[in-house]
Amino acid sequence: xxxxxxxxxxxxxxxxxxxxxxxxxxxxxxxxxxxxxxxxxxxxxxxxxxxxxxxxxxxxxxxxxxxxxxxxxxxxxxxxxxxxxxxxxxxxxxxxxxxxxxxxxxxxxxxxxxxxxxxxxxxxxxxxxxxxxxxxxxxxxxxxxxxxxxxxxxxxxxxxxxxxxxxxxxxxxxxxxxxxxxxxxxxxxxxxxxxxxxxxxxxxxxxxxxxxxxxxxxxxxxxxxxx
Amino acid sequence: xxxxxxxxxxxxxxxxxxxxxxxxxxxxxxxxxxxxxxxxxxxxxxxxxxxxxxxxxxxxxxxxxxxxxxxxxxxxxxxxxxxxxxxxxxxxxxxxxxxxxxxxxxxxxxxxxxxxxxxxxxxxxxxxxxxxxxxxxxxxxxxxxxxxxxxxxxxxxxxxxxxxxxxxxxxxxxxxxxxxxxxxxxxxxxxxxxxxxxxxxxxxxxxxxxxxxxxxxxxxxxxxxxxxxxxxxxxxxxxxxxxxxxxxxxxxxxxxxxxxxxxxxxxxxxxxxxxxxxxxxxxxxxxxxxxxxxxxxxxxxxxxxxxxxxxxxxxxxxxxxxxxxxxxxxxxxxxxxxxxxxxxx
Numbered sequence: 001x002x003x004x005x006x007x008x009x010x011x012x013x014x015x016x017x018x019x020x021x022x023x024x025x026x027x028x029x030x031x032x033x034x035x036x037x038x039x040x041x042x043x044x045x046x047x048x049x050x051x052x053x054x055x056x057x058x059x060x061x062x063x064x065x066x067x068x069x070x071x072x073x074x075x076x077x078x079x080x081x082x083x084x085x086x087x088x089x090x091x092x093x094x095x096x097x098x099x100x101x102x103x104x105x106x107x108x109x110x111x112x113x114x115x116x117x118x119x120x121x122x123x124x125x126x127x128x129x130x131x132x133x134x135x136x137x138x139x140x141x142x143x144x145x146x147x148x149x150x151x152x153x154x155x156x157x158x159x160x161x162x163x164x165x166x167x168x169x170x171x172x173x174x175x176x177x178x179x180x181x182x183x184x185x186x187x188x189x190x191x192x193x194x195x196x197x198x199x200x201x202x203x204x205x206x207x208x209x210x211x212x213x214x215x216x217x218x219x220x221x222x223x224x225x226x227x
Numbered sequence: 228x229x230x231x232x233x234x235x236x237x238x239x240x241x242x243x244x245x246x247x248x249x250x251x252x253x254x255x256x257x258x259x260x261x262x263x264x265x266x267x268x269x270x271x272x273x274x275x276x277x278x279x280x281x282x283x284x285x286x287x288x289x290x291x292x293x294x295x296x297x298x299x300x301x302x303x304x305x306x307x308x309x310x311x312x313x314x315x316x317x318x319x320x321x322x323x324x325x326x327x328x329x330x331x332x333x334x335x336x337x338x339x340x341x342x343x344x345x346x347x348x349x350x351x352x353x354x355x356x357x358x359x360x361x362x363x364x365x366x367x368x369x370x371x372x373x374x375x376x377x378x379x380x381x382x383x384x385x386x387x388x389x390x391x392x393x394x395x396x397x398x399x400x401x402x403x404x405x406x407x408x409x410x411x412x413x414x415x416x417x418x419x420x421x422x423x424x425x426x427x428x429x430x431x432x433x434x435x436x437x438x439x440x441x442x443x444x445x446x447x448x449x450x451x452x453x454x455x456x457x458x459x460x461x462x463x464x465x466x467x468x469x470x471x472x473x474x475x476x477x478x479x480x481x482x483x484x485x486x487x488x489x490x491x492x493x494x495x496x497x498x499x500x501x502x503x504x505x506x507x508x509x510x511x512x513x514x515x516x517x518x519x520x521x522x523x524x525x526x527x528x529x530x531x532x533x534x535x536x537x538x539x540x541x542x543x544x545x546x547x548x549x550x551x552x553x554x555x556x557x558x559x560x561x562x563x564x565x566x567x568x569x570x571x572x
Contacts, residue, residue, distance in 0.1 A: 130319035133279050134333040134384075135308035144335065148323040224364040225322050 005194040012195055017183065021203050024179035027097045027169050028207075031104040032162045038109040039161070040154070042068060043116020044142065050117075068110040076168050079103050100169060100177035108165050115157035119150040152223040159215025163208050170204060180204050229255040229278065229388070229420065234287035236273055236444075247273045248284070249444040255437070257292075257387075260414055260421040262431040262452070264467060265441035271424040274441065275390050278422060279311045280304045291388065309337045312381030316393035318373040320365040326376050327352065327361040333383040351379035354416075355409060371402035378409060382417070389413075391423035395430060407433050428467045432456065432530070440464045456537055457501040487569055493545040495525070496555065499564035500538040505529055509561055510540070517554045520546040541568075 042064060049061035074082065080103045087102045088094050123146065131145045147154075173181025180200040188196035236248040247270045255261045265271045276282040277289045280296050289296045291311075299307055312333075320329050330348040339347070352361055355375040365373055374394060381389055391410070395403040411434045414421055425431065431438045431452060438455050440448040440463060448455060448464045459465040487495065500509070514522060525541035544551055558565040 124317075124319065126315060126317055126319040127321060129281065130313070130315060131332075131336075133281060133308060133311075133313045134336050135305040136336045137305060140336055144332070145321065149321060151323065222323075225366050 039112030042113030119153035262435035
């Protein structure tokens with residue numbers, strides 16, 4: 001593979017490149033949405049069950065914490081393989097973009113869950129106490145204090161998670177899930193076409209830049225702590 | 228009427244049992260501003276938190292107008308809390324909400340409908356003097372303005388009681404006075420009971436009707452503010468009172484040291500005047516009575532409290548011993564608090 005082979009743009013099938021890009025985008029977006037919801041639930045569960053006086057509640061915390069730690073420590077490539085039966089049972093296929101979703105979500109949600117827990121912990125204890133002193137119940141505290149007050153931290157945490165998800169989709173692509181990663185591996189690496197690797201990489205980088213930009217813009221818009 | 232009956236609170240820590248509150252008995256009448264003063268660690272935060280159930284007494288009971296707060300279940304306690312406003316040292320505003328949204332928050336919790344919330348919040352904004360700042364976020368407000376939002380928020384559900392947890396301790400002296408004036412004004416207008424905790428005697432002097440001095444979880448002195456200022460019994464109370472009556476005391480002590488070396492044969496006394504005494508020509512009468520005594524004024528000041536004035540005067544007197552004894556006796560007979568700081572050598 002000579003260096004000139006990276007710029008041989010006539011060898012690129014642009015329609016294929018376009019559909020692969022689209023696949024990467026929607027696989028990422030769908031996993032981000034699921035990750036956001038499941039991660040928030042995990043984070044909330046971790047936050048609410050920590051330091052409880054009841055042994056049962058602390059037990060829940062221990063179990064959720066174990067689940068989070070296990071799924072965060074399994075390398076993604078192994079996770080895909082381990083999850084093949086599970087994937088097959090819920091989406092009835094183990095190849096293609098849809099097959100990538102369960103493993104993507106299961107690897108990203110626990111990670112984001114920890115970020116959510118951390119963001120809740122960052123909230124000034126005094127504010128929670130003030131809400132309690134006003135007679136707020138637990139749900140009011142969650143929806144009117146915890147979530148709105150930690151929103152900027154949640155959004156920047158989700159941005160970080162989304163970007164690592166882009167990396168994972170590329171990896172998932174390499175083992176048959178489609179998208180830019182699959183294209184770069186199958187049509188680029190295996191067929192000695194450097195240009196396809198190059199173009200696919202540039203597109204992934206641009207997508208990451210775009211996600212970061214959207215995340216930063218959103219955080220700036222919702223963060224009212226600075227004048 | 229708020230009543231603490233034999234209230235004690237213990238915490239279990241790794242170092243053992245800590246007695247945060249010991250056998251506190253306290254009655255607070257409705258419509259009064261009641262101050263609880265003490266150094267940090269005295270237990271005042273624990274005590275005030277018992278009034279809205281954020282802390283529960285280990286033994287004893289806390290009773291507000293016949294409702295025993297420590298026995299309410301979670302649901303009734305939440306309802307009771309709507310009627311108890313609280314303001315905090317660090318304001319504890321939600322930064323993600325605007326001024327008016329912060330004030331509406333307790334109304335949302337109490338389930339008040341939207342138009343009512345708007346109306347009430349707008350009224351409160353005017354009451355605390357924040358008109359025009361409705362849509363600003365707390366981050367762009369000054370400390371004093373933030374506490375005004377805190378006060379408005381605490382008043383949203385028309386509480387019977389307002390709790391103030393060191394509400395002025397994070398503010399500069401000028402802003403402190405602003406917020407204290409606001410509290411006094413609110414008490415007059417709404418006839419609400421205010422219970423405040425502080426470590427500054429200044430706060431007590433400026434707005435409180437009654438004061439309790441808390442030390443090591445116990446109430447060591449309690450009474451009407453002027454009486455406590457006039458006649459502090461416990462050493463700790465005396466320290467609070469004198470630190471407040473004479474903030475320049477340290478400075479004065481340097482001067483005293485100098486005078487002591489300059490006039491080794493003199494006698495240095497401190498006089499404290501209360502209320503109407505401050506208006507009488509007591510010192511000049513003393514000089515008439517004992518003409519051989521010559522006197523030198525070292526320092527003096529006078530402070531206004533809610534119920535009268537308190538003055539301090541440092542004098543150096545020289546002359547024959549019997550005349551000096553006579554003048555000190557004379558002052559004591561006039562019921563002026565007289566303290567001989569340095570006697571003849």
